[in-house]
Structures are given as structure tokens and as C-alpha cells.
Amino acid sequence: MTIDREEASALLKDVEGMESRVRQILIYAHISDFFFLWGAIFAAGFTATYFLRDWSNRMWWGLEALGLAATVAIAVIHHRNAEQPRAAIPWRAALSMLAVVGFGTLWTSLSHMGWREQVTFWPTLLSFIVFLVGLWLGRTLALAALAIFATALAGYFFAGPYIHLWMAAAMGGSLFAAGLWLRR
Amino acid sequence: MVDEVIHQSMRLKIMSSLNVLGRNDWLDFARLKSILDTTDGNLGAHLETLSKAGYITIEKRFEGKRPQTRVRATPQGRKAFAEHVAYLRSILDNS
Numbered sequence: 001m002t003i004d005r006e007e008a009s010a011l012l013k014d015v016e017g018m019e020s021r022v023r024q025i026l027i028y029a030h031i032s033d034f035f036f037l038w039g040a041i042f043a044a045g046f047t048a049t050y051f052l053r054d055w056s057n058r059m060w061w062g063l064e065a066l067g068l069a070a071t072v073a074i075a076v077i078h079h080r081n082a083e084q085p086r087a088a089i090p091w092r093a094a095l096s097m098l099a100v101v102g103f104g105t106l107w108t109s110l111s112h113m114g115w116r117e118q119v120t121f122w123p124t125l126l127s128f129i130v131f132l133v134g135l136w137l138g139r140t141l142a143l144a145a146l147a148i149f150a151t152a153l154a155g156y157f158f159a160g161p162y163i164h165l166w167m168a169a170a171m172g173g174s175l176f177a178a179g180l181w182l183r184r
Numbered sequence: 185m186v187d188e189v190i191h192q193s194m195r196l197k198i199m200s201s202l203n204v205l206g207r208n209d210w211l212d213f214a215r216l217k218s219i220l221d222t223t224d225g226n227l228g229a230h231l232e233t234l235s236k237a238g239y240i241t242i243e244k245r246f247e248g249k250r251p252q253t254r255v256r257a258t259p260q261g262r263k264a265f266a267e268h269v270a271y272l273r274s275i276l277d278n279s
Contacts, residue, residue: 003186008275011196015269018200021219022211026204 024138028182031141033074035179041067042123043172049119050164064101071097100129116156119163123152123171144178187268189237194222194230199265202240202257210243210254231255239264 003011045063049056075093104125108118127149134142151170159166190199197220202211217227234240239261244253257265 003191003272003275005275008272011191011193012269012272012276014193014197015200015272018197018219019204022201022204025215025219 027137028140030074030078031137032179032182033078034071035144035175035182037070037074038067038126039172039175039179042175043168046119046164046168046171050162050168068094068097068101100126116163119167120152120156123167124149127152140182144181148174148178185267185271187264187271189233189239190264190268192230192233194220194226195234196268198227198230198234199239199257199261199268202255203262203265205256210256213253213255216255234261237261237264 041063045060048059052059072094104122108121113121127145131142131145131149134140134145148171151174152167155163155166155170190196198216201216201219205211213227213231217224220227231240231242235242238258240255240257242253242255244251246252
């Protein structure tokens with residue numbers, strides 16, 4: 001059997017198309033793990049803050065530390081199972097999360113935000129970053145991030161004194177739903 | 185050298201998909217069918233051919249109460265795929 005240049009070129013295009021499609025599916029599946037994790041953390045944190053307001057600062061530090069550790073653990077598992085493992089990925093994941101948490105902590109401290117603004121700031125910051133990532137990785141991720149952003153903002157304007165419970169249900173729920181959507 | 189098993193268009197697409205997965209990852213039959221936009225019968229026949237050549241492993245199992253068929257490329261399949269792609273590239277490079 002002989003293959004001419006045109007056929008070889010068409011077959012290689014098929015290969016590249018399939019590889020890029022499956023890669024995107026895998027990336028979405030990996031990102032959905034982080035959505036499930038942070039959905040659970042937001043749901044637990046905001047619910048606990050509503051009922052135990054005096055403990056909220058310590059609780060959030062604990063939850064963020066837990067989230068950071070779990071983020072690194074998930075990144076390590078993904079990395080170990082990758083076809084071509086790149087050692088820097090778990091550390092990049094950890095540094096990225098630290099940078100986001102550091103940036104957010106700096107500006108929530110310096111800007112003397114009110115508590116409602118602080119409650120809304122974190123979910124909108126994270127969904128904004130996911131939106132930017134989605135612009136590069138795929139439309140589905142960007143749309144999911146926009147939906148989460150809008151849900152958080154709606155809570156700020158319309159949830160009144162129940163904003164913590166709104167964020168717990170809406171952020172936990174929307175991150176979980178977005179995770180499922182990315183895996184569909 | 186043309187690998188007659190992989191060269192067929194659908195089988196090449198199947199191997200391209202499985203080759204991207206991690207070493208311990210499987211791809212669900214239903215997911216693969218949706219990626220390739222084909223029918224159960226067509227996909228099943230091509231998977232059987234690849235399996236007989238030793239290029240993929242097919243596993244049938246139960247996930248909870250639901251039967252699930254999943255596939256993954258063997259090291260031999262990954263090697264054959266890499267060689268076939270290199271061969272296709274060499275045609276472009278040499279012409």
C-alpha cells in the first residue's frame with residue numbers, strides 16, 4: 001500500500017484534530033475536580049460563617065489551607081497519571097492558588113471592604129480568573145465561570161441578610177453543576 | 185512502512201484519542217463513540233480489530249449496577265501509533 005502526500009496530510013490533520021479534542025475533554029475533566037473541591041469548601045465555609053460568625057476568620061483560614069493542600073494533592077494525582085508528566089505542574093498549581101489567595105487577602109485588608117463586599121469578593125475573584133482561563137482553554141469553561149460570577153453578584157444585591165446562605169447554596173451548587181457540565 | 189491495522193481512518197482516530205490519555209487512564213465506550221460521532225456497531229468492530237492486533241485493551245465491567253465497556257491503548261499500540269504517525273510525517277517531509 002502506498003500513501004501519497006495529500007492523503008498523509010489529511011490523515012495527520014485527523015490525528016491532530018482528535019488529539020486536541022481529547023486533550024480538551026481531559027483538561028475539562030481535571031478542572032472539574034477543582035470545581036467540586038472548591039464548591040464543597042465554599043458551601044461549608046459560608047454555611048458555617050452564617051451560623052458561627054465569631055469563628056468565621058479562623059474557619060476560613062483552615063478551609064483555605066485545606067483547599068490549598070487538596071488542590072496540590074489533586075494536581076499531583078493528575079500529574080502522576082499524565083502521559084508526559086511535567087514535574088512543575090503541582091507546584092505551579094500551588095503557587096497559583098497562593099498568589100490568588102495572597103492577592104485577595106491583600107486587597108480585602110487594604111481596601112477596608114464591608115463584610116458584604118468581602119463575602120462577594122472571593123467568589124467573583126475566583127470566577128473572574130476561571131473566566132480568563134476559559135478564554136484560552138474553551139468556551140464551556142468561560143461560560144461556566146460567567147454563570148458563577150453572575151450568581152455571586154446576584155447574591156450581593158438580592159440575598160439581604162441571607163447572603164452567606166445564598167453563597168453557600170449558590171456557589172457550592174453552581175461549582176458542582178459547572179463541574180458536572182464540564183464532564184458531560 | 186504502513187501499519188494496515190492503524191491506517192484505516194476510524195482506527196487511526198481511535199488510536200489518536202487513546203494515545204492522548206494517561207498511562208493508567210481508560211476511555212469509556214460511550215464517550216469514545218460520542219467523540220468519534222459513530223455508531224455502536226461500527227466502533228465495536230474497529231475496537232475488536234485493534235484488540236486482536238494487541239493495540240488496545242477492552243474491559244467490560246460493572247460500575248455500580250451499570251455495565252460499562254472501557255478501552256485503553258497498550259504500550260505496543262502506542263508504539264505502533266507513534267511509528268505510523270512518524271511514517272506519515274516522513275511522507276510529507278520527503279516529498
